[in-house]
Amino acid sequence: MSNYRIQGATGEWEVVIGLEVHAQVTSQSKLFSGADTTFGAEPNTQVSLVDAAMPGMLPVPNAECIRQAVRTGMAIEAQINKYSRFDRKNYFYADLPQGYQISQLYHPIVGEGQLLIEKDEKAGIPEDKIIGIERIHVEQDAGKLMHDQHPTMSYVDLNRCGVALMEIVSKPDMTSPAEAGAYVRKLRSILRYVGSCDGNMEQGSMRADVNVSVRKVGDTELGTRTETKNVNSVRFVMAVIESEVRRQVDLIEDRGTVVQETRLYDPDKNETRSMRSKEDAHDYRYFPDPDLLPVNLEDSFLEECRASLPELPDAKRTRYIEELGLSEYNAAVLTVEVETFARFETLLDITAKHLGKPESEIATTVANWSMSTAPGVVKSLGDEANLEYATAEAQAAILGMQGAGDISGSQAKEIYEIVLKTGRDPAEIADTEGLKQVSDTGAIEAAIDDILASNEDKVEQYKGGKDKLFGFFVGQTMKAMKGQANPQVVNQILKGKLG
Amino acid sequence: MSNLTDLGVAAIRDGVANGDFSAREVAEAFNANVAAAADLNAFIVTTPERALEAADGVDADRAAGKELGSMAGVPIGMKDLFATKGVQTTAASHILEGFTPQYESTVSSNLWAAGAGMLGKLNLDQFAMGSSNETSYFGNVTSPWRRPDGSNTPMSPGGSSGGSSTAVSARLAPAATGTDTGGSIRQPAAFTGITGVKPTYGRCSRWGVVAFASSLDQAGPMAHDVRDCAIMLGAMAGFDPKDSTSLDLPVPDWEAALNSDLKGKKVGIPKEYRMEGTDPEILQSWDNGIAWLKDAGAEIVEISLPHTKYALPAYYIIAPAEASSNLARYDGVRYGLRDLPDGAGLQDMYAETRAAGFGDEVKRRVLIGTYVLSAGFYDAYYNQAQKIRTLVAQDFEKAWEHCDVILAPTTPSASFGLGEKDDDPLGMYLNDVFAVPASLAGLPAMSVPCGVTSEGLPLGLQIVGKAFDEQGVMNAGLAIEERAGFTAKPEKWW
Amino acid sequence: MSVNKENVAKIASLARIKMSDDELERMVPELNQILGWVDQLSEVDCSNVEPMTAVIPNELRLRADEVNADPKTGGDRRDDVLANAPAAEHGFFGVPKVIE
Numbered sequence A: 001m002s003n004y005r006i007q008g009a010t011g012e013w014e015v016v017i018g019l020e021v022h023a024q025v026t027s028q029s030k031l032f033s034g035a036d037t038t039f040g041a042e043p044n045t046q047v048s049l050v051d052a053a054m055p056g057m058l059p060v061p062n063a064e065c066i067r068q069a070v071r072t073g074m075a076i077e078a079q080i081n082k083y084s085r086f087d088r089k090n091y092f093y094a095d096l097p098q099g100y101q102i103s104q105l106y107h108p109i110v111g112e113g114q115l116l117i118e119k120d121e122k123a124g125i126p127e128d129k130i131i132g133i134e135r136i137h138v139e140q141d142a143g144k145l146m147h148d149q150h151p152t153m154s155y156v157d158l159n160r161c162g163v164a165l166m167e168i169v170s171k172p173d174m175t176s177p178a179e180a181g182a183y184v185r186k187l188r189s190i191l192r193y194v195g196s197c198d199g200n201m202e203q204g205s206m207r208a209d210v211n212v213s214v215r216k217v218g219d220t221e222l223g224t225r226t227e228t229k230n231v232n233s234v235r236f237v238m239a240v241i242e243s244e245v246r247r248q249v250d251l252i253e254d255r256g257t258v259v260q261e262t263r264l265y266d267p268d269k270n271e272t273r274s275m276r277s278k279e280d281a282h283d284y285r286y287f288p289d290p291d292l293l294p295v296n297l298e299d300s301f302l303e304e305c306r307a308s309l310p311e312l313p314d315a316k317r318t319r320y321i322e323e324l325g326l327s328e329y330n331a332a333v334l335t336v337e338v339e340t341f342a343r344f345e346t347l348l349d350i351t352a353k354h355l356g357k358p359e360s361e362i363a364t365t366v367a368n369w370s371m372s373t374a375p376g377v378v379k380s381l382g383d384e385a386n387l388e389y390a391t392a393e394a395q396a397a398i399l400g401m402q403g404a405g406d407i408s409g410s411q412a413k414e415i416y417e418i419v420l421k422t423g424r425d426p427a428e429i430a431d432t433e434g435l436k437q438v439s440d441t442g443a444i445e446a447a448i449d450d451i452l453a454s455n456e457d458k459v460e461q462y463k464g465g466k467d468k469l470f471g472f473f474v475g476q477t478m479k480a481m482k483g484q485a486n487p488q489v490v491n492q493i494l495k496g497k498l499g
Numbered sequence B: 001m002s003n004l005t006d007l008g009v010a011a012i013r014d015g016v017a018n019g020d021f022s023a024r025e026v027a028e029a030f031n032a033n034v035a036a037a038a039d040l041n042a043f044i045v046t047t048p049e050r051a052l053e054a055a056d057g058v059d060a061d062r063a064a065g066k067e068l069g070s071m072a073g074v075p076i077g078m079k080d081l082f083a084t085k086g087v088q089t090t091a092a093s094h095i096l097e098g099f100t101p102q103y104e105s106t107v108s109s110n111l112w113a114a115g116a117g118m119l120g121k122l123n124l125d126q127f128a129m130g131s132s133n134e135t136s137y138f139g140n141v142t143s144p145w146r147r148p149d150g151s152n153t154p155m156s157p158g159g160s161s162g163g164s165s166t167a168v169s170a171r172l173a174p175a176a177t178g179t180d181t182g183g184s185i186r187q188p189a190a191f192t193g194i195t196g197v198k199p200t201y202g203r204c205s206r207w208g209v210v211a212f213a214s215s216l217d218q219a220g221p222m223a224h225d226v227r228d229c230a231i232m233l234g235a236m237a238g239f240d241p242k243d244s245t246s247l248d249l250p251v252p253d254w255e256a257a258l259n260s261d262l263k264g265k266k267v268g269i270p271k272e273y274r275m276e277g278t279d280p281e282i283l284q285s286w287d288n289g290i291a292w293l294k295d296a297g298a299e300i301v302e303i304s305l306p307h308t309k310y311a312l313p314a315y316y317i318i319a320p321a322e323a324s325s326n327l328a329r330y331d332g333v334r335y336g337l338r339d340l341p342d343g344a345g346l347q348d349m350y351a352e353t354r355a356a357g358f359g360d361e362v363k364r365r366v367l368i369g370t371y372v373l374s375a376g377f378y379d380a381y382y383n384q385a386q387k388i389r390t391l392v393a394q395d396f397e398k399a400w401e402h403c404d405v406i407l408a409p410t411t412p413s414a415s416f417g418l419g420e421k422d423d424d425p426l427g428m429y430l431n432d433v434f435a436v437p438a439s440l441a442g443l444p445a446m447s448v449p450c451g452v453t454s455e456g457l458p459l460g461l462q463i464v465g466k467a468f469d470e471q472g473v474m475n476a477g478l479a480i481e482e483r484a485g486f487t488a489k490p491e492k493w494w
Numbered sequence C: 001m002s003v004n005k006e007n008v009a010k011i012a013s014l015a016r017i018k019m020s021d022d023e024l025e026r027m028v029p030e031l032n033q034i035l036g037w038v039d040q041l042s043e044v045d046c047s048n049v050e051p052m053t054a055v056i057p058n059e060l061r062l063r064a065d066e067v068n069a070d071p072k073t074g075g076d077r078r079d080d081v082l083a084n085a086p087a088a089e090h091g092f093f094g095v096p097k098v099i100e
């Protein structure tokens, strides 16, 4: 249970949150037509006669959209319904050419599932928490209205109209903005792992309808909820909850009542307002779409879907900790984004091969490099860095030299800087720029003998108990070696000679 | 040379193929009849140039020795429910007046590919809602038939494919397309003394056909006789990946397999169709049909379809419900009529456009459909009706354990005068009482002319078959046709 | 079940069909006649009956995820899509201004 509480004039309140996330299914063509789904095209160019609801047009479902919804359901450990149906949701709006949205009400393709959000004490999530998922259904997206292009008209662009969405409906299990934010982030991560949605919130590939109600702490009945539509970032989801909680508490404490209604979020004002256009759209007259037969999924299809699933975030995180020996923090950070773990795993693989060592032995080094050292170098170079040069090969070569003791940590950084600026080969840089450690014990021993001979008084003092002088000998040796001696070797020999 | 416009599909096809006459001559002859029949109001638009163009193509192909299609040289009428590229398509509604599709329906495409030409777009009940052809925005269609009592009362050609039935029976076209949702091919065929087939649901693609009730709508041929229907249905039917309810089955050569010998076949006579108050002349025609089929070698068995009584009310929930949703797209945004009073908002525009664009019967059905789907009523009405539909379909399934086809009247009466049933929507719905059960079950069914009433008006008999068995239906139809000796023709008065 | 004028007005508004008072008055008995007649369906005990979903035994076919595989159901035909529009401007459909 989160400890998120709102202090009102009459006491403490808590919030109950449910999210309906609309995630655009990754597919080439639309759910029921062959029109392209690519984002950002000229208005109405990606519109078929079917999408424009010309008389006599009929829907034919896209197999890939069904497959992706099923895979997504499997990824949240949900029940997959072998029998599902499409229903029509009837209402009139200019972005809805058919006068109905083809959706799934009575028999959704995916039933109950769940998702884990991880504890994050800083954010107010004291422990790991399971959020229930009610269902996932597949439906058509609507078109887009533009209101600011003409003084008296709105313009309709149907490019998005008919694009496949998964509506992922959570249970009202979240009790703080932080939990809702964590839920959306985790859901996005899973969708991107599965590859069923690109998770691009700026382009509207993921939008959340945020259902919020409040109640006095200790009450068990749910309050009246409002639904704020189409919230398109994690930050805004959290902001919507905060402002809606405040509004509802104030309203109730002022002896008002919360109206069950659809609201819209205005990020500029950071407030929600009632949505006029949806005022009377409450009787949707759902019924099974008579143009479409029921969807019956075969066992072989389900098996194929399951076999195609990648390792998912929770499993990967556990494996990083248990098999690779990474810290919980490193494992968590590396497994959020598909790009991050992909970079890490590639680098780990190549580096392990370079060194001929098992991955578990070098995983922490590689993790530190890819989480902090490498990004640090890139950041310090700014515009000077050419990221095309930041190949896994080059980085693995550097890590390989470091792992073999050929270069020091600071030399690795310096070499990587040069790589990013020039694209030169790391080994060649180490050679020609003198960025190498001397581990040759003969040379180091000779230098140390010289230094000990010319500093007999200090040797005496050291032996007499002045331990601090050890640093002095190291410094002298490094100076004599022009900074290129392997510090470990230097330490070792010095210790031997000083007894 | 015989009068070309007396010929049917097979005779024209064969005559053109043999070089007895050219396709162009045929097209010209029918174009002339069409032009002279404005009084019947069978066409919303005529397209004589399209008929000629197709005919010239056929003549050129023949001259070049190319293989000709199954409808080569046959000009037809196209019900104005089929989208025709570049030719206004209205569903007989004001709301679609001026709408010019940029696409061609699958069925009409198939017909053109088979060598047919288009004489024009045929009038119908608005959005195919009606049984008398009195709901068209473009005026009533008048049947070529009259009572021979000298009253000259304009008669109903039936509906909704009334333009089609009039055009064929008046020899304005040798054949026409129809669509049947709850009897809209069979009933007008019966009223005008022609033959019409509603195939199994899914045989003909619905792509590009203005939807009335998606789970019921089926296209089919209307022509003079069974053979002509078999040929034309063969050209219309076929799997269409654009219609996800389309049947992925080969199209049989129905014409080649026509056979009126019914030895070994069982014909079911549903006892529930002997409804109280049915016109004795209808019952007599039914008895004649039974005798003819016996004569053709069939065994007659009594069967029971116990839920018959409930089929029509179930239909009048399901069809309007689907229609209320299918017709939501007519909103004045992307095509068709827009009625935008000064200062009106979007939702006002919808309400004004739809008020101005839809006729009374369409409004009535949209309202009923909206009501039965609305919150709190869905289970009592729509879901209950779909359950009844299951029972009606199960009745047929059980009947097939005892018989191969079912014989019944097509309609409870012969044609009536236009306007005679104006004030009685429910009375009008009862026209489809015999036709609707097969529609609810998606089964193939046809009407074949079987005689005339004492008033001199045609009557039809209906044959219903098992799913996919159009052949069995048409074979029984042929057996009746051969024995009924129906030769009556409307006298030309227009 | 039966409807009164207010019910009909609400249905007409849901269906977006503007109706005058006169029209509403006229529609009430017509709809009640039809509704009274279809009410006979409630006589039938359907407690163990599944509602019909597919009228003819047939499988839902799914299509392959391909762009513009068939021009009849593909995009890239803006001119055709806009050809019949009562108000088309700059490649958009125009509608009276909507306040969301």
Ligand SMILES: [Mg+2]
Binding pocket: A020, A209
């Ligand atoms: Mg929602």
Ligand SMILES: [Zn+2]
Binding pocket: A022, A139, A167
């Ligand atoms: Zn949704």
